[in-house]
Amino acid sequence: MLLLRPKDIACRQAVELVTDYLEGTLSRGDRRRFEFHIRGCPNCSAYLEQIRMTIQATGTVGEDDLTPEARDDLVNLYRRWKSK
Amino acid sequence: MELVGRLRDGDEDAFVMLVARYHQPMLRLARSMVSSEAVAEEAVQDTWIGVVRGIERFEGRASFKTWLFRILVNRVRSAATREQRNAPAESPQAVDPARFDAQGQWADPVERWPQQSDDRFEAAMWAPILKAALEDLPSRQRTVVVLRDVEGMSSEEVCSVLGISAGNQRILLHRGRSRLREMLDADWRRG
Ligand SMILES: [Zn+2]
Numbered sequence: 001m002l003l004l005r006p007k008d009i010a011c012r013q014a015v016e017l018v019t020d021y022l023e024g025t026l027s028r029g030d031r032r033r034f035e036f037h038i039r040g041c042p043n044c045s046a047y048l049e050q051i052r053m054t055i056q057a058t059g060t061v062g063e064d065d066l067t068p069e070a071r072d073d074l075v076n077l078y079r080r081w082k083s084k
Numbered sequence: 085m086e087l088v089g090r091l092r093d094g095d096e097d098a099f100v101m102l103v104a105r106y107h108q109p110m111l112r113l114a115r116s117m118v119s120s121e122a123v124a125e126e127a128v129q130d131t132w133i134g135v136v137r138g139i140e141r142f143e144g145r146a147s148f149k150t151w152l153f154r155i156l157v158n159r160v161r162s163a164a165t166r167e168q169r170n171a172p173a174e175s176p177q178a179v180d181p182a183r184f185d186a187q188g189q190w191a192d193p194v195e196r197w198p199q200q201s202d203d204r205f206e207a208a209m210w211a212p213i214l215k216a217a218l219e220d221l222p223s224r225q226r227t228v229v230v231l232r233d234v235e236g237m238s239s240e241e242v243c244s245v246l247g248i249s250a251g252n253q254r255i256l257l258h259r260g261r262s263r264l265r266e267m268l269d270a271d272w273r274r275g
Binding site: 050058 | 094096099100103104107108109112129132133136137177178179181184187188189190193194195196197199200205207208209210211214215218229233234235236239254257258261262264265268269
């Protein structure tokens with residue numbers, strides 16, 4: 001069995017693999033190299049965690065509601081269209 | 085989807101429910117593509133009219149949301165030939181190359197964010213910073229990040245809505261997310 005050391009990919013490469021890793025699109029070999037690097041590298045592991053937190057926080061950006069005015073505008077639009 | 089069937093039958097309540105569910109996500113998508121609020125709003129309104137008129141043509145092969153967003157993207161794109169959001173330069177690297185040494189290792193340690201040791205991490209607290217940060221992304225990255233991470237669509241859905249390849253979608257997502265992390269990071273450093 002080939003023994004991979006964390007240095008087998010550099011941090012500069014590891015950060016470019018993060019999205020492919022999270023998307024599950026890395027080849028098995030690349031995934032193993034990436035995970036091995038992350039386990040051995042506190043910097044990249046902190047970085048990966050920050051990306052995960054960023055994604056989670058981005059998910060909260062959309063919590064705004066439709067205003068009653070905008071809804072009424074659209075309902076009026078709908079009624080006008082239907083009455084044609 | 086049952087609501088779609090009811091819309092086909094001319095049921096106004098179904099229209100109102102669809103509007104309540106999709107209007108804000110559609111506005112966010114349109115705004116991610118053009119800077120003019122008026123153009124974005126008009127494209128969304130046009131889309132609703134187009135949907136009501138063309139609901140017969142919805143075949144249910146794609147999800148309703150995908151179909152709806154695809155119509156919107158077409159409207160925005162034809163409006164955007166007149167009005168384009170100016171795109172900041174796209175940086176090809178996830179992290180500023182200056183942060184790495186000659187061997188490609190981090191030159192300085194990655195500073196942990198205060199919240200990283202906090203198990204009561206409140207993601208919603210960051211929404212204001214992220215809203216501003218999203219505004220600073222190149223338009224194509226912003227659109228992909230909005231659809232994936234704000235609206236929670238799958239990569240397949242996003243590719244279908246925007247008519248882009250899986251590889252392209254991943255690159256835009258990667259650059260967008262990396263840039264958002266960088267901006268959050270800069271925010272902590274400023275304190
Ligand atoms: Zn590393």
